[in-house]
Amino acid sequence: LKLYRTVILPTDDAELATRVLHSLIAEQGFVLFFALGTGQTVEAVVLLADELAGGSTSEPTHRKVVWIRDPEPVAEALETLASKPDLPGVLDPHVQAFSLSLQDLVCDVIRKDEGPIGRGRVFKAFVLAERGL
Amino acid sequence: MKWLPILCVSTTVLGQPILIVTEQDQNARTITLTQHDHIVDINSTITISIDKTVLQEELRRQDLLPQEQHDLLLRLAGVRAALNQREQSLSSLKDALRFYPSAKNPQALSDFAQRLSLAAAPLADLLANVPNQSPLMADLDRALTPPPGRAALTIDEQYAAAYDAAAREATRLSDELRAFTQEHGVYVQLGAFIGKAGEQRPIHLPGFDAYPTGEFVEVERWNLVLSEAQQRELAQYTAVARRVNQEGLRALIEWKSVAQQLLADLAKESSTAKCSNHLAQTVAELQPALGGQAAGIKNAIDTIATRLATYRMTLTGIRDKYVAGGTATRLTPDQFLLETNNDITSLITTTTTFASQLAADAKTLQETVTTATGAMKDRLTALTTELTSCATSAQTEAQTWSTTLRARVRELRAGRTFEERALELGDEVTRHTIDALPSTTTVDLRTTGARAEDDAITIKLAAGSNATDRREIATRTLRVFRVLSHIDLTVGLIFADPQQRTALQRQFQAAPAYSALFRTGSRRSMTWNRWWTPGFGINLASLDFNHDDSPELGIGVVGSALRDYIQAGYGYNLTESVPYLYFGLRLPVPYLTLPATEQRTP
Numbered sequence: 001l002k003l004y005r006t007v008i009l010p011t012d013d014a015e016l017a018t019r020v021l022h023s024l025i026a027e028q029g030f031v032l033f034f035a036l037g038t039g040q041t042v043e044a045v046v047l048l049a050d051e052l053a054g055g056s057t058s059e060p061t062h063r064k065v066v067w068i069r070d071p072e073p074v075a076e077a078l079e080t081l082a083s084k085p086d087l088p089g090v091l092d093p094h095v096q097a098f099s100l101s102l103q104d105l106v107c108d109v110i111r112k113d114e115g116p117i118g119r120g121r122v123f124k125a126f127v128l129a130e131r132g133l
Numbered sequence: 134m135k136w137l138p139i140l141c142v143s144t145t146v147l148g149q150p151i152l153i154v155t156e157q158d159q160n161a162r163t164i165t166l167t168q169h170d171h172i173v174d175i176n177s178t179i180t181i182s183i184d185k186t187v188l189q190e191e192l193r194r195q196d197l198l199p200q201e202q203h204d205l206l207l208r209l210a211g212v213r214a215a216l217n218q219r220e221q222s223l224s225s226l227k228d229a230l231r232f233y234p235s236a237k238n239p240q241a242l243s244d245f246a247q248r249l250s251l252a253a254a255p256l257a258d259l260l261a262n263v264p265n266q267s268p269l270m271a272d273l274d275r276a277l278t279p280p281p282g283r284a285a286l287t288i289d290e291q292y293a294a295a296y297d298a299a300a301r302e303a304t305r306l307s308d309e310l311r312a313f314t315q316e317h318g319v320y321v322q323l324g325a326f327i328g329k330a331g332e333q334r335p336i337h338l339p340g341f342d343a344y345p346t347g348e349f350v351e352v353e354r355w356n357l358v359l360s361e362a363q364q365r366e367l368a369q370y371t372a373v374a375r376r377v378n379q380e381g382l383r384a385l386i387e388w389k390s391v392a393q394q395l396l397a398d399l400a401k402e403s404s405t406a407k408c409s410n411h412l413a414q415t416v417a418e419l420q421p422a423l424g425g426q427a428a429g430i431k432n433a434i435d436t437i438a439t440r441l442a443t444y445r446m447t448l449t450g451i452r453d454k455y456v457a458g459g460t461a462t463r464l465t466p467d468q469f470l471l472e473t474n475n476d477i478t479s480l481i482t483t484t485t486t487f488a489s490q491l492a493a494d495a496k497t498l499q500e501t502v503t504t505a506t507g508a509m510k511d512r513l514t515a516l517t518t519e520l521t522s523c524a525t526s527a528q529t530e531a532q533t534w535s536t537t538l539r540a541r542v543r544e545l546r547a548g549r550t551f552e553e554r555a556l557e558l559g560d561e562v563t564r565h566t567i568d569a570l571p572s573t574t575t576v577d578l579r580t581t582g583a584r585a586e587d588d589a590i591t592i593k594l595a596a597g598s599n600a601t602d603r604r605e606i607a608t609r610t611l612r613v614f615r616v617l618s619h620i621d622l623t624v625g626l627i628f629a630d631p632q633q634r635t636a637l638q639r640q641f642q643a644a645p646a647y648s649a650l651f652r653t654g655s656r657r658s659m660t661w662n663r664w665w666t667p668g669f670g671i672n673l674a675s676l677d678f679n680h681d682d683s684p685e686l687g688i689g690v691v692g693s694a695l696r697d698y699i700q701a702g703y704g705y706n707l708t709e710s711v712p713y714l715y716f717g718l719r720l721p722v723p724y725l726t727l728p729a730t731e732q733r734t735p
Contacts, residue, residue: 029233029242031249052277055285062233062249063288102246114265120273120298123291124260131257132250 005053006046006065014073021066021074025081025104030064031129032100033122034090038069041117045097045110048122062102063126081106099125101132151191151607152592153182158617159354164656166611172656174616175352175584180575181338181592183323186210188594189567191606192319197596198567202313206567209306212299215259219296226252226289256295268305272298310568320564321596322603323574327581327613328588335561336581336590340571343561347582354619357649366624370645371675374626378643405484405530406448408523413441415516419509426509429501437494437520444487451476481531488527495520578613586614587663614662616654620670623648623697625719627674629687629704634711635678646674646717648691648700667694672702672717678709685709691717 007024009017024032033049035042046067053063068074071091078090083106090098090106097110097117108128110117154166158177166173173179189206192198198206229248232241263269276294279285286294325336337344359367416438423431454460454476495517502513565571578584590611597603615621625648628641650668655661674687689704700717 029245051279051285052291054288057285057287059287060233061230061288062245102242102249117265118270118274119277120270121265123273123277123295124263124270127253127256127260127295130249130253132246132253 001043001047002056003046003050003065003067004056005061005063006050006067008067008069009074011070011073017068017073018077021068021077024064024066025077025100028064029062029102031062031102031126033063033065033097033125033129034100035065035067035097036071036090037096042067042069042096045117045122048117048119049097049126052119052122052126083109097122097125099129101129103132105132107132149184149187151184151188152594152609153184154592154609154611155180155182160617170656171611172614172616172654172659172662173578173590173611174654175586175613176354176579176617178575178577179590179611180573181323181325182573183570183594185567185570185572188321188570188596188606192567192596195604195606197598197604198319199313202310202319202567205306205310205313209303209310209568211259212303212306215255215299216296216303218255219299222252222255223289223292223296226292228252230289252292256292256299259299260295269298269302272301307568311566319567319596319598321567321570321594321606322562322564323592323594324562325576325590325592327578327584327590329585333589333591334582336576338574338576340574341563341565343563346580349580350583351579352584352615354615354617356620356622359622359624359647363622363624363647367645367647370624370626374643374645378639403530405487405523405527406445408519408526409441409444409448409487412516412519412523413438413445415519416441419512419516422509422512425506427501427504430498430505430513433494433498433501437491437498440487440490440494444483447480447483451480477534481534484527484531484534488524488531491520491524491527495524584613588613612659612662614654615652616656616662618651618653621650621652621668621697623650623693623700623719625697625700625717627672627700627715627717629674629676629678629713629715631678631706631711631713634713635709636680637678642676642678644674644676644687646672646687648672648693648697648717650691650693650697664696665694666696667692668697669693672700672704672715674704674715676706676708676713678706678711687713689713689715693717 007020009020011017024030033053035046035049046065049065053065054061068078071078075091081090081100081104083089087098087106087109088095088111090109092109094111094113095109096112098106099108101107108125110121110125114121150168154173156164156166156173156177156179158164158174164170189198189203193200193203225248229245229252232245232248260269273295276298277286277291323338323341325338326333327336328334335342335344337346416434419434420438423434498513498520499517502510502517505513578590590613592609592611593605594607595603595605625646627644627646629644630641631637648670650670652666652668654666658665669690669692672687672689672691674689675684676687677683677685679685685706685708687704687706689702691700691702693700697717697719700719701715702717703712703714705712
């Protein structure tokens, strides 16, 4: 599993995970794609997101992927994220991924019942976050 | 072609206009007309725009557009909207990405976010409501797959690939829509007409019909040359002035004679009058020979004779009223117009009733004629035929009077009428499918042929799903006037008062004259354009203060109002060196039409 644009949050150190998360969200200018949980499906999504964020290319990009294998340690931080109207909460058990704009607004949520997730769906999540507002 | 009950408005129930009209006048001023604006300049160029979104909503509301087609159109519109912004979006993205590496401070980051947002907007709007399992998303999956040998597409490559997928989606949706339209064809037509009641003709709207472009006619704004009609009228006023100076103002009332002749002829020379006279003669010849016939036949003939006598009495009454010396000749002009209208209405009602009764009489006679004997049977059969024919003729004639004569009197009393419901879109008007419907069309009114002030332009938008189900979706009526500043030449009669500085016996001397009047129309008020029409300018009159029958030139300043029916001013007789006050009248002589000198282009 080769990832180039992905930050994997630690699952065994809640404080560290929270600090890293805060740093990514608040202190750096990234459009973020969050993948939640573990398993093959999530891994596949993370791989696609990593690729669309630039993958192994040398190009510096504003896209970054955050893989939260266990949301529990950072649940408090995630709960504080503002969302666009009509989107489920990011900690909803049916949510497997979401995107966050440069203004720290949750702009898109990928649910587990959407079927197979391809590049198009991940690209959509990035574009909606890039649109922001 | 049948029209279903119409919705004669240009807006939907939601109040949003489907048809948007923009006018560009000859002063290069562009005006978007609101729903309350109904006046355009007679030489302007108008652009008609169709708000397709509102149109589709209206078609949907009227159950003309199937939900499936409506959805397809909405999706296609969304994809096209994104594609229209493709270049701008990709350009903004490149700018943003070039800027990103240095965007480390809050202000720079904020600028970057703004540029990125603008770049992402078209695709975000397009993709926001596209479900994951859809042809577009599947296409996008393929389009975003890096080619062999590449680890990933750059972000601007991803955006470009997404737009390519959107273009393919547009093609796919268009094909789908075309196939659907062929099966459940909904078409839209846009047409326009110009003219007055009974004279409306279609206007060519580029992109919407196959009508030829009309003759190029520009209504002169600064015309200072009398037209041939005005020159003729000036000659008529010269004759009238001579009579007025000899006989006084009573000579002006002669225009009534034309109307009198009209009604007198109607009562004597119309087809119904003639056939009722002939029928009366036939019946009078039959009655003495009915001795041996059944009572039913005699009764039927007597009824017919009475009917004919009553109707002829009505005709005679009208004729006597309007012939020379009749009671109508003693009425004032206003009373005369009212009376004319009443008599025409009464004549139409009486003739319509007469037609129905004659038809019923013919039927009764036909039933009883079987009992007739000898040669009388043939004569009665012939009478039945004549009765039926006269009934049909009377019915038709009453309808003709109703439409033509009443309209003529209405014009006299209240101006022209405009029956826009009579206008239908002809076969020359193209049937567009909704997706192929052009959004705008522009027409230069100067290419619509001869037109006059107060002509109506009626714009109609119709839609249907088949030939027998065409509905009017929106109508917009505009009126053309000479709104921009212009000069009018008007011919009339002035009454000059030299204020006892000459040997004239009467206080006023009548003289033919014409005025060059500067005026400006209104974009808001029909009443201003139709009736007030104030103007000022100069007046030239052909006077004869010294009674030597040689014209003397009078020149004066003039103010005019009420369609030039009233003018007043102060002038100077250059030949006799005498100043004079005057007022002017533009009188409806000698024809029974108002106004006497209508400003119509050639």
